[in-house]
Amino acid sequence: MIEFKDVSKTFDAKTGTVSAVKDVNLVIPDGKIYGIVGYSGAGKSTIIRMLNGLEAPTTGSVTVNGSEISALKGKALRDQRLKIGMIFQHFNLLWSRTVLENIEFPLEIAKLSKAERKAKALKLVELVGLKGRENAYPSELSGGQKQRVGIARALSNDPEILLSDEATSALDPQTTDEVLDLLLDINKKLNLSVIVITHEMHVIRKICDHVAVLDAGEIVEQGPVLDVFKNPKQAITKRFVNQETDTGSADDTNIAVEEMLKKYPQGKIVKLTFHGEQASSPIVSETLRQFDDIDLNIIEGNIHQTQEGSIGSLYIHLLSDNQQSIDGTLAYFQTLRVETEVIERG
Amino acid sequence: MVDTGIGSYFKFSNVDWSSMGTATWETFWMTAVSIIVVAVLGFLLGLLLFETTDSDSLLIKALNWIVSAIVNIFRSIPFIILIVLLLPATQVIMGTIIGAQAALPSLIISAAPFYARLVEIAFHEIDRGVLEAAEAMGATKAQIIFKVLLPESLPALVSGITVTAISLIGYTAMAGAIGAGGLGNTAYLDGFQANNNAVTLTATVIIVLIVFVFQFIGDFAVKRIDKR
Numbered sequence A: 001m002i003e004f005k006d007v008s009k010t011f012d013a014k015t016g017t018v019s020a021v022k023d024v025n026l027v028i029p030d031g032k033i034y035g036i037v038g039y040s041g042a043g044k045s046t047i048i049r050m051l052n053g054l055e056a057p058t059t060g061s062v063t064v065n066g067s068e069i070s071a072l073k074g075k076a077l078r079d080q081r082l083k084i085g086m087i088f089q090h091f092n093l094l095w096s097r098t099v100l101e102n103i104e105f106p107l108e109i110a111k112l113s114k115a116e117r118k119a120k121a122l123k124l125v126e127l128v129g130l131k132g133r134e135n136a137y138p139s140e141l142s143g144g145q146k147q148r149v150g151i152a153r154a155l156s157n158d159p160e161i162l163l164s165d166e167a168t169s170a171l172d173p174q175t176t177d178e179v180l181d182l183l184l185d186i187n188k189k190l191n192l193s194v195i196v197i198t199h200e201m202h203v204i205r206k207i208c209d210h211v212a213v214l215d216a217g218e219i220v221e222q223g224p225v226l227d228v229f230k231n232p233k234q235a236i237t238k239r240f241v242n243q244e245t246d247t248g249s250a251d252d253t254n255i256a257v258e259e260m261l262k263k264y265p266q267g268k269i270v271k272l273t274f275h276g277e278q279a280s281s282p283i284v285s286e287t288l289r290q291f292d293d294i295d296l297n298i299i300e301g302n303i304h305q306t307q308e309g310s311i312g313s314l315y316i317h318l319l320s321d322n323q324q325s326i327d328g329t330l331a332y333f334q335t336l337r338v339e340t341e342v343i344e345r346g
Numbered sequence B: 001m002v003d004t005g006i007g008s009y010f011k012f013s014n015v016d017w018s019s020m021g022t023a024t025w026e027t028f029w030m031t032a033v034s035i036i037v038v039a040v041l042g043f044l045l046g047l048l049l050f051e052t053t054d055s056d057s058l059l060i061k062a063l064n065w066i067v068s069a070i071v072n073i074f075r076s077i078p079f080i081i082l083i084v085l086l087l088p089a090t091q092v093i094m095g096t097i098i099g100a101q102a103a104l105p106s107l108i109i110s111a112a113p114f115y116a117r118l119v120e121i122a123f124h125e126i127d128r129g130v131l132e133a134a135e136a137m138g139a140t141k142a143q144i145i146f147k148v149l150l151p152e153s154l155p156a157l158v159s160g161i162t163v164t165a166i167s168l169i170g171y172t173a174m175a176g177a178i179g180a181g182g183l184g185n186t187a188y189l190d191g192f193q194a195n196n197n198a199v200t201l202t203a204t205v206i207i208v209l210i211v212f213v214f215q216f217i218g219d220f221a222v223k224r225i226d227k228r
Helices: A044-050 A074-082 A099-109 A114-127 A143-155 A173-190 A201-207 A225-230 A235-245 A250-263 A276-280 A283-290 A323-335 B006-010 B017-051 B058-076 B079-094 B100-125 B128-136 B141-180 B182-193 B197-225
Strands: A002-013 A016-028 A033-037 A059-064 A084-088 A161-165 A193-198 A210-215 A218-224 A268-275 A295-306 A309-319 A339-343
Touching: A002 A044, A016 A044, A016 A218, A033 A044, A033 A173, A033 A201, A044 A161, A044 A193, A074 A084, A084 A143, A084 B128, A099 A114, A099 A143, A099 B141, A114 A143, A143 A161, A143 A173, A161 A173, A173 A193, A173 A201, A193 A201, A201 A225, A201 A235, A201 A295, A210 A225, A210 A235, A218 A225, A218 A235, A225 A235, A225 A268, A225 A295, A225 A309, A235 A295, A250 A268, A250 A295, A250 A309, A268 A323, A276 A309, A283 A295, A283 A323, A309 A323, A323 A339, B006 B197, B017 B058, B017 B100, B017 B141, B017 B182, B017 B197, B058 B100, B079 B100, B079 B141, B100 B141, B128 B141, B141 B182, B141 B197, B182 B197
Parallel strands: A033 A193, A033 A210, A084 A161, A161 A193
Antiparallel strands: A002 A016, A002 A059, A210 A218, A268 A309, A268 A339, A295 A309
16 A cells, blocks of 8 residues: 655755645555546656655655655665566666566566576566567667566566556557556556556546546545546546547537537437446437437437446437427436436527 | 988888887787776776766765866876876886886876766766666666666767777877887887888878777777667
8 A cells, every 4th residue: 555645845946946746645555556647747757756765755754565665765765666666658778688688677686596587587578468579679679569678677576566657658549558458457467556647548547446636736636537537526637537538529519519509499409428337228219219209319429438437428419399308308318317418509 | 311202201121110010019008008997997987977966965066076177187288298297106106207108107197087078978878767767676876887877878988988099099109209119109219300201101000000990899899789
């Protein structure tokens, strides 16, 4: 378990003191993937770097599995660091070493014998799917492959925690997904706690169990990922959630809705939001069977998968000569426990 | 009668090949020994400069300032003056002020600070992130130096020592002219002073060849070790 208690960090800059992290209180359970999301400069890196003592809090304490990192020094700190793996945005591999030698590097630091190092590194090469590339140098690898080496290296000392510092931010979308799948796989296989910091909500949605939103050094919102996606409270969280759930056509949808409202003044435009199981039930066809004098027009829809279930939204246009049928349909949606929002003119 | 025309350059019958061989060996020996010492000393000084950069501790700041000042002073003294300046010290250290051995202290003292700066630059070129990654893995300072700093900057260290070696060859010729022996001595005494232009030309060609050999070895080594 990881605990941040009243952690603040200030830096002395030429322009005065800069407050990077303010009163952060966090408890991160074992075996989960915990995401911290924020824009650049929000203090994410400072927070994650406190977990392996690369950064010390100005006030407060950081405790990892019972030992207070923020109080450790010298050998005790180095021994603790052996138990924490870290992966980086720019991979930070040694160009002078092959894939295998890079993975063996932390084992050399831990003073394992040559034979033990090799055996362990070979296993990890296989785990991260780089079999056959053991003797390649980093310059011969693609970005995704380099990050796989980074992950294997971070895992070599059997860490209790894996820290991921914007590990997919330098990768293209497809490679990002491959690396995220690998992290998820490792989390499940090794029951390893993973702390992910990122500015991409996509990463949070895809692999995280819990998320904390960081804004200007403060945690403004936290909770299970599905809850935060369903019901974002802070404006910044809404921005992050929209960044992921909008299909990029949000503006188009708004224009289409406006047009529809003008064209069919008698109908109703409704936004339905689905969570979890509802997302897979055939709501539209059921509705049409229930109310045979209803016409239903789908404007836009999307669905996203998170670790705890799906979340989706659907814009529909209800048309009927019979006002009662429309009201009945809206009431019917309520019984299906679908969030319903009637979009009014204006 | 002394022949001083262009044709005199090619009167190779005037060249004493055995003393030319000895002089070549002396130049080579002076260069080789001083390079080895300069490589070690320059590496240590460069490391000291690198490790003491941007420290918060006042003591370390002072150390950096002192080392930096010494390096800058010895780098600024023209070599020919440095030799003369160091003559008394050379007498004490080497027991003589004549011959190849006597050239070593001034060669080393002038080249080591130069190489130290190249080493410092080479270390600064290493990606900060890689050093931080090693630190995050729990590496000790010694492990970072020998497992990260040294191998990751090796191509720059090798090309730096190549550049240093070549300027050292130039210095040995200068030292030779005032009594250290070697090809510089031959070119000056047996060539210039004796109006024997063929000797001067031969010494020049041999020095150029030695420079080429060092450059070739250096370039080849860099190519082999650089996997970027």
